[in-house]
Structures are given as C-alpha cells and as structure tokens.
Amino acid sequence: MEEIIYVDRKNTNCNKWDGQTGMFGEEGLHAMWVADMDFRVAQCVVDALEEYVQLGVYGYYKIPEEYYQAFINWEKKRHGYEVEKEWIRFSPGVVAGFHWLVQMFTEPGDAVIVNTPVYYPFLNAVKNNHRTLICSDLINQNGRYTINYQDFEEKIVSKHVKLFILCSPHNPAGRVWKEEELKQLFEICRKHQVYIISDEIHQDLIFGENPHIPSLSIGDYQELIVTLTAPSKTFNLAGGQNSIVIIPDERLREKWDAYTQGNRVIGGNAFGYVAAQAAYEKGEEWLEKVKKQIAENYEYLQAEFAAKLPQAVVTPLEGTYLCWVDLGAYLGASEMKEVVQKKCRLAVDFGDWFGGERFGTFIRLNLATSLENVKIAVEALVENLS
Numbered sequence: 001m002e003e004i005i006y007v008d009r010k011n012t013n014c015n016k017w018d019g020q021t022g023m024f025g026e027e028g029l030h031a032m033w034v035a036d037m038d039f040r041v042a043q044c045v046v047d048a049l050e051e052y053v054q055l056g057v058y059g060y061y062k063i064p065e066e067y068y069q070a071f072i073n074w075e076k077k078r079h080g081y082e083v084e085k086e087w088i089r090f091s092p093g094v095v096a097g098f099h100w101l102v103q104m105f106t107e108p109g110d111a112v113i114v115n116t117p118v119y120y121p122f123l124n125a126v127k128n129n130h131r132t133l134i135c136s137d138l139i140n141q142n143g144r145y146t147i148n149y150q151d152f153e154e155k156i157v158s159k160h161v162k163l164f165i166l167c168s169p170h171n172p173a174g175r176v177w178k179e180e181e182l183k184q185l186f187e188i189c190r191k192h193q194v195y196i197i198s199d200e201i202h203q204d205l206i207f208g209e210n211p212h213i214p215s216l217s218i219g220d221y222q223e224l225i226v227t228l229t230a231p232s233k234t235f236n237l238a239g240g241q242n243s244i245v246i247i248p249d250e251r252l253r254e255k256w257d258a259y260t261q262g263n264r265v266i267g268g269n270a271f272g273y274v275a276a277q278a279a280y281e282k283g284e285e286w287l288e289k290v291k292k293q294i295a296e297n298y299e300y301l302q303a304e305f306a307a308k309l310p311q312a313v314v315t316p317l318e319g320t321y322l323c324w325v326d327l328g329a330y331l332g333a334s335e336m337k338e339v340v341q342k343k344c345r346l347a348v349d350f351g352d353w354f355g356g357e358r359f360g361t362f363i364r365l366n367l368a369t370s371l372e373n374v375k376i377a378v379e380a381l382v383e384n385l386s
Ligand SMILES: Cc1ncc(COP(=O)(O)O)c(C=O)c1O
Pocket: 034, 035, 092, 093, 094, 095, 096, 119, 167, 171, 199, 201, 202, 230, 232, 238, 243
C-alpha cells in the first residue's frame, strides 16, 4: 500500500527551503512557494532508481521503448489522448522547452502574447529572448477567471502577435480550461496565423469537475501547436529534468529537430528517464493519494479564510496545487512584502511576479505539503491581517 510521507527537506539543498535568498533576500522563511512537493515520491520511483544506482555504471543511456510506452499509456488512460511515439521529443524542463520554442517560432522584436496573471517564466522567456511581451489579462470575477477573447484578438491584430504561450491548466488562476474555451482561443490564433505553445505541465493535478483537455486532442489545430508536459509536477520529479514535447505536425517537428540538432540536444539524464518511466507505469495510486492530501489542504484553507479572513478572495482550485489568493481587502500592494514576508515569515510567490503591480495584492500558496505546514501559513496570515 502506497503511503504519502511528508519529508522535512530543510538542509537538503532544495530551492524551496534552502534557496530563498535569491527571491526573498533572506533564508529561514516558512516555505509555501516554488511548485514542487514536500512529499516523498512513489515507492516505485525509489525502487527503479535504486536498481539503476546499484548497477554502478552510468554511461550513455539508450531511451527504452518502455519509457515511451509508459507515457503513451498514461496519456491514453488519464486523458483519453492517443500520442504516437514519433511525435515525442525531449527537453530538459518545460521552461527550457518554451524558451527554445520562442526562439524557433519568432524573431527578435516579434510580439508574443500571454494571459496574465501567468507563470512568470513565460514573461522571462519573452524578455530574455528580446521579443515583445503582450499581456491579455484574464477577467477576474470574484476570484473566478475567464478569457477576454475580445482583448486577446484585438491585441493579436494590433500588435502583430506571432506566438501565444498558453498555460493549461492555468498557473496561478487555477483554471482547467474547457474545450469550448480552448477552441475559441485556437480559432483566433488560426485566423491570425499565431503559433501556440501549450504548457500542460499541471495536466494531472485536477481537482474540480472540468477534465483536462489536451490542446492537441481537439479540432485540427495541429499545425499551430506544440505541447509541453512532464512527470515533474505530477510525480514530484523536477530534479530529474526530464520533460516531454509533443509535436504531431511534421513540419513543426522538422523545425524542432533542426533546432535541437543545431544545439546538439538529443536526450536527457538517465536518472530522469528511469524515474519518469517508473512513475508513469506504476505511480497512479500514489498520485491519487497525494491529490487527496492537496484537496484536504485546500478545503482547510478555504474554510479558515472564510471564517477568519472573510474578505480574502480564494480562487477556486480546478487544477494545479497552487492557490491564488487576493488579500487586497486587508493589505495594499506596497504593504505585502512587509506583512507577508517580514511579519508572517512566509515565503510565498508574490502576485506582482505574475505580470505586474496590478496583481500586487495577491499571493500564491503551494499546497503540496503537509496540512500542518498549511496551518502554520494560514494562522500566520490570520494573526497578522485580521
Ligand atoms: C506552468 C509551468 N510550466 C513549467 C514549470 C516548470 O517546468 P520545468 O521545471 O520542467 O522547467 C512550472 C513550475 O512551476 C509551471 O507552473
């Protein structure tokens, strides 16, 4: 029987607990940021890695057929999506993947659109590559987010947008997009010849009623879309640096292959493959248990805030384990760091990171941890804000 085991990760060289200085200017904060889990991985992953470690030889690795099959079976079983092996490529992380795709699909100066607030490396990928960032804000109705199609299309046309980076499910707005929402976006993109990077790294962390819809599984938009996904969020394997690129369209695949061959990136780290294969083959029971813990943490947070900080707007968690909360009724944007970090002693992802000052009263809390840790964070906020 699989058990979910909380691990005290302090002093293990993990970013979340031991690497806070870069973003917060200090160490020792109660860590509710960085999207990885404080849970020990599935036992099948430990067993597979142990077996490989015991081999004692870590030379060049031939990606086994079973690795591809494990991922293909997972996609079919969990999402009803049939991926063909020929479509699958590698990148050493989804973030690296979308940086490369920005370079592949656009030229310096070209406009790239995102739906803000959004996972901030999207913004960096555009800026780091000297492209022009265009933000189309989601519509926020009391914490529930939808797409502003009119704004999205107007900006695509007026700014001559070449590329859209989609976050599906959406970090930090917690949305699991419905098929009709995705279709509407894709129709606009097709009409104006805009390529789409579909970041589906949170695809397996679904808590609401909407199922995750793989972008490539709907309609005939394949000539526009490259999907990025990974076992890293699902199975807590981010250190394995193994992510998956899905490219059904032959022309886009040729583009990708030319780019990666030009940079001599053909495959990843052996340990990452071993871990990913085991997880996709045998990690399902573990994932279901982890999701239960995350759901429990979210229910606790929601109930506590409703009772003790009733004007905090907690976004419904349809997907991801990242909870987006607006504290604007209690704090101004300029007070956030002073209160949340200095007084509450919390390391959270601050709202302005996700697209600017207008999100400055938000925080994003990582719920993939013990209920005790969530309680510490919630109690600190209640004490200092109520
Ligand atoms: C939307 C999204 N994409 C990508 C990543 C990270 O991907 P990777 O670690 O594979 O580079 C995250 C992590 O939080 C994320 O939320």
